Amino acid sequence: MHDDVHTTGSDDAAATGPGFDPEPVPDPGGALPATFFDPLRRRIEPWLPTRAARAWFGAFAALVVVHLGAHFVGPVRVAGVTQWLLVPLLAASLWCAIAAPRPRLAVLSVLALLCSWAGDTVPAFAPDAVSFLVLMGLFACAQAVYVRAFAPFREASVLRRRRGVVVVYLTVYAAVVVAGLVSTLRWGASPTWAAAAFVxxxxxxxALLVTMAVLATGVDRLAGVGGALFLVSDGLLGVGQVAPQVIGALPRGVFGFAVMLTYLAAQTLIAAGVRRRSVGGHT
Structure with a gap:
């Protein structure tokens, strides 16, 4: 018995001797704690509640980085091809983020995104002489669908609450149309039908774009910001048509980057606002 006591005491002394750490240090090469990403997950899940929605949006976000970077480095073709894939990923994410039965707002917004996808894709295969008109036509369809989706919320929009904002939007619209008219005066060698069709x-x-932007403010604050950014993006495209020499003087990629950054931000914010309104919460 004496021997047992003596042995146990020696073991305890050795265990608590100099250099002993009673709490083992985790292996630096081990896996991260299961709760490591909890703060990020708590922020993401209200917007992307399903695994499918998160997967589609993750693919969208990754491709956005590739696409925007391709405007500055790499073959120009990369920017064009990646543009064809972006909006379908966002549409799939929005669809999966809203449970069935999906409200009219969500269904029409996804349809508008698909029309936008056509606008991003089809003009690349159209003859140069009509590619911009094709682009405008397809995006006009997208804006018309957005207008139909947002119209039930017009009572909460700036159309009723802040008419000064509407005046600003209409002023921008008038300026763009006038600039388009002025630009046709420099189309001396172009067919008359092309100039008339352009204007x-x-x-x-x-008109459809401004209406969409105004009505989007009634859906959700994020959707309203998205509508305003859509105006900015398409305004930049208009500058490219009216004053191509100004765009040509910019460093490589700057114009395309600015157009696509504002466009993708607009579509993303509109989708976020639609999702929040569709599940019953909005600001």
Whole structure:
């Protein structure tokens, strides 16, 4: 018995001797704690509640980085091809983020995104002489669908609450149409039908775009910001048509980057606002 006591005491002394750490240090090469990403997960899940929605949006975000970077480095073709894939990923994410039965707002917004996808894709295969008109036509369809989706929320929009904002939007619209008219005066060698179609298309598309941006403010604050950014993005495209020499003087990639950054931000914010309104919460 004496021997047992003596042995146990020696073991305890050795265990508590100099250099002993009673709490083992985790292996630096081991896996991260299961709760490491909890703060990030708590922020993401209200917006992307399903695994499918998160997967689609993750693919969208990764491709956005590749696409925007391709405007500055790499073959120009990379920016064009990646543009064709972006909006379908966002549409899939929005669809999966809202449970069935999906409200009319969500269904029409996904349809508008698909029309936008056509606008991003089809003009690349159209003859140069009509590619911009094709682009305007397809995006006019997208804006018309957005207008139909957002119309039930017009009572909460700036159309009723802040008409000064509407005046600003209309002023921008008028300026763009006038600039388009002025630009046709420099189309001396162009066919008359092309100039007329350009101005008419610009007027119709601009009216739909401004209407969408105004009505989006009634859906959700994020959707309203997205609508305003859509105006900025398409305004930049308009500058490219009216004053190509100004765009040509910019460093490589700057113009395309600015257009696509504002466009993708607009679509993303509109989708976020639609999702929040569709599940019953909005600000």
């Amino acid at each position: 008419a298309g610009l007027a119709v598309y601009g």
